[in-house]
Amino acid sequence: MTVNPSPVVPSTLQRFCAEDDIVAITAALLQDGGVIVEGMLNPVELRRLNAEVDPYVEAAEPGAAQINEMLDLFFGPRTRHVGSLTAKSPTFVEAVLLHPVMKAICDEILLPSCARYQLNIAAILDRGPGAEAQMLHRDEDVWVHIPRPHPTLQIASVWALVDMRKDNGATAVIPGSHRETLRFRNVDDAEIAYAEMPAGSAVIYLGSTMHGGGANTTENEWRRAFHLSFCLGWLRTEENNYLGTPPSVAKTLSRPAQELIGYAVHDAIQDLGGYLGNLDGRDPVEMLQDGSLN
Ligand SMILES: O=C(O)CCC(=O)C(=O)O
Ligand SMILES: [Fe+2]
Numbered sequence: 001m002t003v004n005p006s007p008v009v010p011s012t013l014q015r016f017c018a019e020d021d022i023v024a025i026t027a028a029l030l031q032d033g034g035v036i037v038e039g040m041l042n043p044v045e046l047r048r049l050n051a052e053v054d055p056y057v058e059a060a061e062p063g064a065a066q067i068n069e070m071l072d073l074f075f076g077p078r079t080r081h082v083g084s085l086t087a088k089s090p091t092f093v094e095a096v097l098l099h100p101v102m103k104a105i106c107d108e109i110l111l112p113s114c115a116r117y118q119l120n121i122a123a124i125l126d127r128g129p130g131a132e133a134q135m136l137h138r139d140e141d142v143w144v145h146i147p148r149p150h151p152t153l154q155i156a157s158v159w160a161l162v163d164m165r166k167d168n169g170a171t172a173v174i175p176g177s178h179r180e181t182l183r184f185r186n187v188d189d190a191e192i193a194y195a196e197m198p199a200g201s202a203v204i205y206l207g208s209t210m211h212g213g214g215a216n217t218t219e220n221e222w223r224r225a226f227h228l229s230f231c232l233g234w235l236r237t238e239e240n241n242y243l244g245t246p247p248s249v250a251k252t253l254s255r256p257a258q259e260l261i262g263y264a265v266h267d268a269i270q271d272l273g274g275y276l277g278n279l280d281g282r283d284p285v286e287m288l289q290d291g292s293l294n
Contacts, residue, residue, distance in 0.1 A: 033178035033209035041200040052089040078131035082124040084244030114232040127169040131216040140207030154207030156229035169216035169223035177210035233266035
């Protein structure tokens with residue numbers, strides 16, 4: 001008996017608008033491991049954000065070798081990297097950090113495993129012409145010491161600051177890969193969904209979902225995007241957000257922004273946990289408010 005191979009179904013991610021029902025967006029994210037949401041930024045926010053980060057991106061050297069060899073290997077020599085956007089772009093703080101879609105998703109998926117979640121990374125990833133496809137990976141593997149399986153540790157996203165297409169390096173995502181227990185495995189090209197989307201959109205994915213920056217095969221186009229991720233409040237964050245956004249800058253931001261950056265203690269005393277991130281027994285976010293930390 002011959003068995004016909006099942007037809008190759010092109011791998012795709014579900015696509016929504018930022019105003020769509022958040023329950024449906026979250027359900028798609030949990031089902032597929034990733035989801036595309038268009039219109040996360042309006043044209044004015046997009047223009048302002050791009051203008052605010054322009055000087056930093058122009059000043060950044062492609063490749064992170066001069067900073068850190070591991071980062072260089074991870075992002076490749078053709079990527080310009082600008083971190084700590086919270087301290088560099090007021091529009092990022094106003095329109096992105098507290099975005100209601102990200103908040104609703106993090107409330108639903110991260111809050112059950114912590115007393116509060118926090119910013120993990122806010123960094124431009126500007127992939128230049130000739131950038132090769134990034135190694136596919138799961139972002140959560142940075143916390144390798146936590147035995148698997150474990151609850152979702154991180155909600156991540158890549159936001160398009162220019163139109164993202166397969167040829168200029170759209171993020172490659174493997175739908176369904178968040179259900180796997182292996183850390184690394186070989187991936188068939190047909191499994192890849194490229195997050196092709198207009199500027200102002202985001203691809204949002206779970207920390208356990210395999211993904212990576214795509215190859216930029218264009219002659220002279222930079223794929224400007226940023227990575228934004230949140231993680232459980234009791235984890236060590238990848239970017240050092242207290243140094244990236246020091247008290248002198250943090251004190252100018254709204255309290256919800258200060259809390260999200262990590263200035264608020266992770267208070268789990270009710271659950272017989274700790275009072276993590278305190279300063280002399282005080283909550284630093286209260287100290288920013290009353291002026292004793294500046
Ligand atoms: O640049 C991209 O599209 C993906 C970047 C990425 O995987 C990451 O920052 O974790
Ligand atoms: Fe990643």
